[in-house]
Amino acid sequence: MNFNFLSPVSDLVLAHNELLSPQALGRKIKIHSEQNGIPDLEGVNVAILGVLENRNDVDYIGEEFQLNEIRKSFYSLFPGSWNTMVADLGDIEKGESVEDTYFALKEATGILVKKKIIPLIIGGSQDLTYANYRAYDALIPMVNVVNVDAQFNLGDSTKPIKNNSFVGKIILDKPYNLFNYANIGYQTYFNSQEEIDLMDSLYFELYRLGEVSKDITIVEPAMRDAHIVSIDLNAVKGSEVSVRQRFSPNGLDGKEICAIARYAGISNKVSSFGIYEYKPSKDDEMTAMLVAQMLWYFVEGVNYRVKDDDFSGDSSYQKFTTLTEDHELVFYKSNKTGRWWIEIPFLSEVNNKLKKHTLLPCMHQDYLDACNNKVPERWYKAYRKNSV
Structure with a gap:
């Protein structure tokens, strides 16, 4: 080498x-x-x-x-x-x-x-x-x-x-x-x-x-x-x-x-x-x-790295769906580590950088906020960036 x-x-x-x-x-x-x-x-x-x-x-x-x-x-x-x-x-x-x-x-x-x-x-x-x-x-x-x-x-x-x-x-x-x-x-x-x-x-x-x-x-x-x-x-x-x-x-x-x-x-x-x-x-x-x-x-x-971001097997995570005024938000929680992700939807009409649903790391607090009709800021920025 x-x-x-x-x-x-x-x-x-x-x-x-x-x-x-x-x-x-x-x-x-x-x-x-x-x-x-x-x-x-x-x-x-x-x-x-x-x-x-x-x-x-x-x-x-x-x-x-x-x-x-x-x-x-x-x-x-x-x-x-x-x-x-x-x-x-x-x-x-x-x-x-x-x-x-x-x-x-x-x-x-x-x-x-x-x-x-x-x-x-x-x-x-x-x-x-x-x-x-x-x-x-x-x-x-x-x-x-x-x-x-x-x-x-x-x-x-x-x-x-x-x-x-x-x-x-x-x-x-x-x-x-x-x-x-x-x-x-x-x-x-x-x-x-x-x-x-x-x-x-x-x-x-x-x-x-x-x-x-x-x-x-x-x-x-x-x-x-x-x-x-x-x-x-x-x-x-x-x-x-x-x-x-x-x-x-x-x-x-x-x-x-x-x-x-x-x-x-x-x-x-x-x-x-x-x-x-x-x-x-x-x-x-x-x-x-x-x-x-x-x-x-x-x-x-x-x-201490743990491979917890592979959501192919149903047993490895829990899925939660919440509704805010303008968006349906989908959250995933790893059963291994308890870490949370939120789904960024793929906008088919936009020539965006993501070609599939992408999961954005987030916190449990973001899920609690979404349950109270508050859209997490990280999700909003990622969503907007894909719409640009």
Whole structure:
């Protein structure tokens, strides 16, 4: 397998790893080392992929960075009772140009996803999400993206891509493969009203920080429907991270961001997961350990995946039909997990993206709302999007 653009995990990290308890994660995972080369990926479920690219950061001033502290923190944690095999494939170094780095990330993601291995991308600037998204051009026809971020990063899509404009590129660049986009944890004062209105007019899903902090479970259905999850560390509040990493006094706390990572892991659809905007500094045990714990919770989630979205056998689910003023809504509840879905009808007269009834993940609360004549917002947006 051609991964010759990957550089091995540094000897410094490997030496540190040797001193850890034999039960620690670092002693149980497969690691790309100078000495042994790229590990055999047989049986691997999740692969860590560092990307040392930050040149499209709007604040880039030539600084280099590395991921050694994150690796040391992650290796030092203890695994749960997992059957999930993790590999650390090392790093994609900066290419001659940023496009070269994008190409390498796209190739690596494509190879791993085809092999049913989930890439865990730890990156510099978040525009790398665009390269991650483009890997799916050759994989599946329509892609759902979830971005955990304080800002929308729409930017001006006519200008070259930056870490504050990559979402605009994902929406507007051909081939158009984006089906649904959800932002989790946005903070209103960081986004212009025009951008918020644009997101609404495209029927994308927006979850404000306040809503998420009030009830973290509202993000689970969006995660269950996502193929790509991208997390900007700037969505985390300043008190949880090191001085250089601080962005805003408000944001998700450590517990919330780890819960979000676990929801992403548990989702049967999520096939790539990225954490971006890491800025190491001398006092940086905090951020490195937080990223390590997010990775841990993601792998924990993957370990507990349950195939509960196959509704072919009648015994696997219960079906509920409700009537609101304008619509008949059909809900499904999995007997295995108790998770809920709602049916989006196929509109035959419209040349829509869905060619059959599609099931949209939802919450029990959506069913209760529908019983009280209230149409769930996620259903309404998906229904409208298919009518466009």
